Amino acid sequence: MKKIIDPKREIWSDILKRPTQSYSDIEPLVAEIFDDISEKGDVAVKRYIEKFDKASFDILQVDSSAIEQAKKSVSKELKDAIQLAKSNIEAFHASQKTVPVKIESTPGVVCWQEKRAIEKVGLYIPGGTAPLFSTILMLAVPAAIAGCEEVVMCTPTDAEGNVHPAVLYTADLCGIKKIYKAGGIQAIAAMTFGTESIPQVYKIFGPGNQYVTVAKQMAMKFGVGIDLPAGPSELLVFADESATASFMAADLLSQAEHGTDSQVILVCTSKDKLKEIEQEIMLQLENLPRKEIAVQAIENSKLIYCSDLERAIDLINAYAPEHLVISTSNTAKILTKIKNAGSVFVGDYSPESAGDYASGTNHTLPTNGFAKNYSGVNLDAFQKAVTFQEISKEGLLKIGKAIELMADAEGLFAHQNAVSLRLKEIKRESNN
Amino acid sequence: MKKIIDPKREIWSDILKRPTQSYSDIEPLVAEIFDDISEKGDVAVKRYIEKFDKASFDILQVDSSAIEQAKKSVSKELKDAIQLAKSNIEAFHASQKTVPVKIESTPGVVCWQEKRAIEKVGLYIPGGTAPLFSTILMLAVPAAIAGCEEVVMCTPTDAEGNVHPAVLYTADLCGIKKIYKAGGIQAIAAMTFGTESIPQVYKIFGPGNQYVTVAKQMAMKFGVGIDLPAGPSELLVFADESATASFMAADLLSQAEHGTDSQVILVCTSKDKLKEIEQEIMLQLENLPRKEIAVQAIENSKLIYCSDLERAIDLINAYAPEHLVISTSNTAKILTKIKNAGSVFVGDYSPESAGDYASGTNHTLPTNGFAKNYSGVNLDAFQKAVTFQEISKEGLLKIGKAIELMADAEGLFAHQNAVSLRLKEIKRESNN
Numbered sequence: 001m002k003k004i005i006d007p008k009r010e011i012w013s014d015i016l017k018r019p020t021q022s023y024s025d026i027e028p029l030v031a032e033i034f035d036d037i038s039e040k041g042d043v044a045v046k047r048y049i050e051k052f053d054k055a056s057f058d059i060l061q062v063d064s065s066a067i068e069q070a071k072k073s074v075s076k077e078l079k080d081a082i083q084l085a086k087s088n089i090e091a092f093h094a095s096q097k098t099v100p101v102k103i104e105s106t107p108g109v110v111c112w113q114e115k116r117a118i119e120k121v122g123l124y125i126p127g128g129t130a131p132l133f134s135t136i137l138m139l140a141v142p143a144a145i146a147g148c149e150e151v152v153m154c155t156p157t158d159a160e161g162n163v164h165p166a167v168l169y170t171a172d173l174c175g176i177k178k179i180y181k182a183g184g185i186q187a188i189a190a191m192t193f194g195t196e197s198i199p200q201v202y203k204i205f206g207p208g209n210q211y212v213t214v215a216k217q218m219a220m221k222f223g224v225g226i227d228l229p230a231g232p233s234e235l236l237v238f239a240d241e242s243a244t245a246s247f248m249a250a251d252l253l254s255q256a257e258h259g260t261d262s263q264v265i266l267v268c269t270s271k272d273k274l275k276e277i278e279q280e281i282m283l284q285l286e287n288l289p290r291k292e293i294a295v296q297a298i299e300n301s302k303l304i305y306c307s308d309l310e311r312a313i314d315l316i317n318a319y320a321p322e323h324l325v326i327s328t329s330n331t332a333k334i335l336t337k338i339k340n341a342g343s344v345f346v347g348d349y350s351p352e353s354a355g356d357y358a359s360g361t362n363h364t365l366p367t368n369g370f371a372k373n374y375s376g377v378n379l380d381a382f383q384k385a386v387t388f389q390e391i392s393k394e395g396l397l398k399i400g401k402a403i404e405l406m407a408d409a410e411g412l413f414a415h416q417n418a419v420s421l422r423l424k425e426i427k428r429e430s431n432n
Numbered sequence: 433m434k435k436i437i438d439p440k441r442e443i444w445s446d447i448l449k450r451p452t453q454s455y456s457d458i459e460p461l462v463a464e465i466f467d468d469i470s471e472k473g474d475v476a477v478k479r480y481i482e483k484f485d486k487a488s489f490d491i492l493q494v495d496s497s498a499i500e501q502a503k504k505s506v507s508k509e510l511k512d513a514i515q516l517a518k519s520n521i522e523a524f525h526a527s528q529k530t531v532p533v534k535i536e537s538t539p540g541v542v543c544w545q546e547k548r549a550i551e552k553v554g555l556y557i558p559g560g561t562a563p564l565f566s567t568i569l570m571l572a573v574p575a576a577i578a579g580c581e582e583v584v585m586c587t588p589t590d591a592e593g594n595v596h597p598a599v600l601y602t603a604d605l606c607g608i609k610k611i612y613k614a615g616g617i618q619a620i621a622a623m624t625f626g627t628e629s630i631p632q633v634y635k636i637f638g639p640g641n642q643y644v645t646v647a648k649q650m651a652m653k654f655g656v657g658i659d660l661p662a663g664p665s666e667l668l669v670f671a672d673e674s675a676t677a678s679f680m681a682a683d684l685l686s687q688a689e690h691g692t693d694s695q696v697i698l699v700c701t702s703k704d705k706l707k708e709i710e711q712e713i714m715l716q717l718e719n720l721p722r723k724e725i726a727v728q729a730i731e732n733s734k735l736i737y738c739s740d741l742e743r744a745i746d747l748i749n750a751y752a753p754e755h756l757v758i759s760t761s762n763t764a765k766i767l768t769k770i771k772n773a774g775s776v777f778v779g780d781y782s783p784e785s786a787g788d789y790a791s792g793t794n795h796t797l798p799t800n801g802f803a804k805n806y807s808g809v810n811l812d813a814f815q816k817a818v819t820f821q822e823i824s825k826e827g828l829l830k831i832g833k834a835i836e837l838m839a840d841a842e843g844l845f846a847h848q849n850a851v852s853l854r855l856k857e858i859k860r861e862s863n864n
Contacts, residue, residue: 078841081834088537088831095535096545103527105520105792113528116771118805119749130842166841202804220661225805229652244857250850257846289845317551335820339548346822349854353847354823357838358831360537361819372634373550373657375817385807387793388767390778391786399520399790402513406789409510409598410562413721414689415785418682422781425676 001278004304007315016319018231018368019261019300023214030214033185034192034222041195048186053127054159055181060197062163062179070168082170085358086137092360093142096379108395115383117147118225120199122191123176124206124216127156127183131164132207133171138362138377139205140174146382151176152191152199156183184208188215192224203227205364205377227377231368232261235352236321236341238312238334239277241270243327244348249280251325251345251352256297257290264301265319267312269328274305313337320371323352342371393426433710436736439747447734448751450663450800451693455646462646465617466624466654473627480618485559486591487613492629494595494611502600514602517790518569524792525574528811540827547815549579550657552631554623555608556638556648559588559615563596564639565603570794570809571637572606578814583608584623584631588615616640620647624656635659637796637809659809663800664693667784668753670744670766671709673702675759676780681712683757683777683784688729689722696733697751699744701760706737745769752803755784774803825858 007015036044042060050056102112123139125132136153143151153176157163163181171179180198182190187198188208194200203225204216213230220226235255237248252264268274281298288294306312313334316324320340327348328334338344342365343355355361364377375381391399400423407415439447468476474492482488534544555571557564568585575583585608589595595613603611612630614622619630620640626632635657636648645662652658667687669680684696700706713730720726738744745766748756752772759780760766770776774797775787787793796809807813823831832855839847 078837081837084538084831084834085838088541088543091535091537092543092545095533098530101527103523103792105523106516109520109786109791111520111524111792113524113810119771130844132842134838134842223801223804225802246853247850247857250846250853254844254846254850257844284846284849288849290843294846338818339551341818344818344820346820349825349828349858350821350823351828351835351850351854353835353839353844353850354541354828354831355819355821356847357835359541359821359823360535360543361821366816369655370657371816371818372655373816376819378545378817378819380812380817384798384803384805385810385812386770386773386776386803387787387808387810388776388778389782389787389791389793391782391791393781396781396783396786399516399786402516403783403785403789405510405513406517406566407785410564410566411722412562412686412689412785414682414686414716414726415788417716417720418679418686418783418785421678421682422783425679426781 001298002302004302006307007304012315012318015302018263023210026210026214030185030211030218034189034218037186037189037195038193042197045182045186045190045195045198049182052184053156055157055161057161057181060180060182062168062181066163067168067172070165071172073165074169078166079169082133082137082173085134086141086173088358088360089137089141090145093145093379097145106395106398108392109389109399111387111389113385113387116386117149117383118203119148120150120152120201121148121382122201122204123151123153124187124204124208124212125153125155125167126208126212131167133166134357134363135206136167136170136174138364140171140176142377142379143382144175146379148382150199152178152180152201154180154182154187154191154198157181185211185215188212188219192219192222207364227364227381228366228374229368229370232263233258234263234321234367235323235325236265236267236316236319237325238267238316238328239273240268240328241273242329243273245273245276245280247348247351248277248325248327249284252281252301253284253288253294254351254353255323256294256301257288260293260296262297264297265321266303267306267316268303269306269309269312271305274303278303320369322365322367322371325352340372342366342376396422397426433713433730434734436734438739439736444747444750450695451732455642458642458646462617462643462650466621466650469618469621469627470625474629477614477618477622477627477630481614484616485588487589487593489593489613492612492614494600494613498595499600499604502597503604505597506601510598511601514565514569514605517566518573518605520790520792521569521573522577525577525811529577538827538830540824541821541831543819543821545817545819548818549581549815550635551580552582552584552633553580553814554633554636555583555585556619556636556640556644557585557587557599558640558644559590563599565598566789566795567638568599568602568606570796572603572608574809574811575814576607578811580814582631582633584610584612584633586612586614586619586623586630589613617643617647620644620651624651624654639796659796659813660798660806661800661802664695665690666695666753666799667755667757668697668699668748668751669757670699670748670760671705672700672760673705674761675705677705677708677712679780679783680709680757680759681716684713684733685716685720685726686783686785687755688726688733689720692725692728694729696729697753698735699738699748700735701738701741701744703737706735710735752801754797754799754803757784772804774798774808828854829858
């Protein structure tokens with residue numbers, strides 16, 4: 001781990017730099033698969049599944065018998081845990097509902113804004129070493145609350161063509177009826193264009209490897225929205241002398257185990273505490289099953305001592321962490337100054353993994369500094385705001401002249417004329 | 433104009449197809465300019481201004497004397513019009529403010545969501561034939577309400593190095609202190625990287641030609657957010673026999689004059705009214721100063737007769753128009769069924785140009801079918817939602833087991849450990 005003491009502002013951008021990645025070498029492959037699937041549909045999807053996942057099956061949709069089987073094989077304990085998490089996620093995302101906003105900006109000029117669900121959404125759930133059933137909760141629960149009409153899920157299988165039971169169980173629990181056994185580029189392409197089996201969607205959510213990331217970027221070129229630009233997971237812990245070192249170390253490590261490219265940063269206003277946390281990291285690291293991954297991620301990580309609190313906060317805002325754990329003696333004051341972060345965990349007993357699973361907040365969050373300009377996935381991610389206006393004759397009489405003048409000044413005569421015609425008619429009527 | 437009668441669903445995607453554009457041939461030029469400006473800063477910006485805009489000046493920032501001059505040269509009438517528009521836009525966007533959402537999802541588990549302003553935003557205001565000062569209102573007003581700390585504006589000059597007075601006047605009225613004389617690719621690149629004069633921003637807003645569009649896409653690769661994927665402007669009018677033909681024709685034409693690639697569509701449930709509107713279009717077209725542009729746009733346009741109301745609504749949702757004008761006898765019922773539209777204008781006296789200028793709604797809206805998955809620019813576009821959680825020992829005791837089980841089932845031991853360590857400590861304390 002690299003230790004840095006009171007870094008000057010000039011070097012912040014250097015020390016806070018993420019390991020950048022360019023995926024341009026993958027783009028031709030992604031473009032080719034998109035072309036192929038847009039033309040040939042299911043046949044092409046199945047061909048790529050055989051090629052990349054070494055799996056083969058006739059029907060892409062998961063059938064009800066597999067789901068029944070999954071329900072049986074998930075333990076009662078885990079089912080209860082998933083149910084508790086689901087209830088909390090439901091409660092928090094339901095609380096984000098908004099009522100339509102309506103005002104009369106000028107007498108007779110009524111403007112309003114209403115949210116409308118995105119009709120068709122696609123959830124991508126990666127396969128691989130960890131079956132991310134928690135991500136299903138994070139995406140399917142708000143989709144249901146928003147009222148998305150069609151929820152499609154794609155997830156890869158193992159070589160035997162099976163999906164992890166916890167994934168199927170959770171998808172079923174969340175009411176997802178359309179689950180497809182497709183992963184990687186082929187899944188994203190299928191949801192972009194639609195195939196005989198897999199429906200086209202308007203927005204694609206969910207994490208994935210570099211191939212999925214580039215495929216989601218490609219989907220945008222075809223008019224499909226995506227949740228967030230993806231990047232490796234990150235955590236920044238901000239601690240002072242009051243923090244419990246072992247807890248902070250455990251949080252840093254929980255992020256480090258995600259992948260070798262994960263980034264963890266400690267910002268600490270106490271030199272002693274920084275040392276203590278460092279020692280705890282080394283100690284806990286020894287017992288991790290995913291130690292090899294975590295060791296590499298920890299090598300990318302930084303322990304930063306800041307003698308000045310305000311500068312420490314500025315540095316955190318400059319980094320804009322996906323996850324921010326704060327354990328200090330004056331947290332409330334600090335929170336108001338946090339401008340850029342995806343999700344914030346306050347105090348010694350709010351581990352980052354609580355937000356990953358069960359507290360109720362979403363775990364699909366902006367990485368790579370995008371917390372400066374993007375929200376994490378929330379209820380709004382599954383809907384869009386539509387504006388409306390209804391203007392009475394009285395209202396148009398009040399604002400019509402201004403529209404005519406502005407349209408004229410911008411050289412847009414037909415815009416002006418659309419108002420002039422109506423004003424003329426109103427005057428004609430009132431003269432009769 | 434192409435007339436279509438009761439089109440079958442199978443051909444909807446064909447008849448609703450937008451004139452697609454691929455800008456891949458522009459990308460190398462944009463990439464080159466981005467490289468150059470990221471390296472050489474102001475010098476490179478000025479070089480491109482000379483090359484593309486044939487203008488030359490030493491200082492990129494607009495000085496106060498130019499603004500004072502502009503204040504004098506804008507007429508009192510136009511100033512009043514701009515002020516009225518500004519007040520209405522302020523009222524509507526201020527009404528979109530939200531309060532933080534806070535719940536206790538489980539006793540001791542407090543989750544909340546707060547909006548935070550995007551610190552640094554860049555507004556791009558195109559030059560060219562029409563000085564779009566109205567766009568400044570649409571972007572600067574919500575930026576101010578959101579509380580964005582740094583608002584940067586770039587706009588090109590004419591060959592003499594001057595910015596249109598109405599643009600300067602409006603920018604100053606909105607409190608923008610940092611106005612730079614740069615347009616096109618060079619402006620977007622400058623706001624992406626920052627130069628000696630022009631500050632780097634986190635999100636870029638505003639319309640532009642194909643060069644600006646590609647440059648904004650390029651900016652995203654460098655971590656800068658953008659408002660919306662851009663595309664030519666569109667309007668769909670939905671009328672029945674009760675609509676006033678001349679008004680509907682005027683609205684269709686007001687959109688058509690934006691550019692030769694603008695698209696206007698009429699969906700009408702009355703054959704007679706359709707004919708009447710068509711005749712009105714031809715009549716009004718004759719008197720438009722921008723007739724040449726409008727004629728070409730009108731050629732791309734379609735007049736669609738639908739005998740069935742429900743199918744007409746489905747067709748509108750399938751198209752997802754940027755602007756939707758509805759003038760029917762049963763509008764209220766229809767509105768609840770509109771799922772996909774940027775901004776909706778209700779009734780005979782709500783011309784689209786009211787929303788372009790002065791009613792209060794925003795005119796920066798999703799085009800090209802993106803109304804299916806994107807909101808137009810609103811207050812939320814200038815802020816992001818950050819989530820927080822604070823868990824007490826009691827709270828962690830309640831949800832800790834579930835987190836441990838789920839982390840274990842996902843194979844993430846360090847995630848589990850972050851909770852186990854804390855639970856152990858709580859139990860140790862309670863045993864003492």
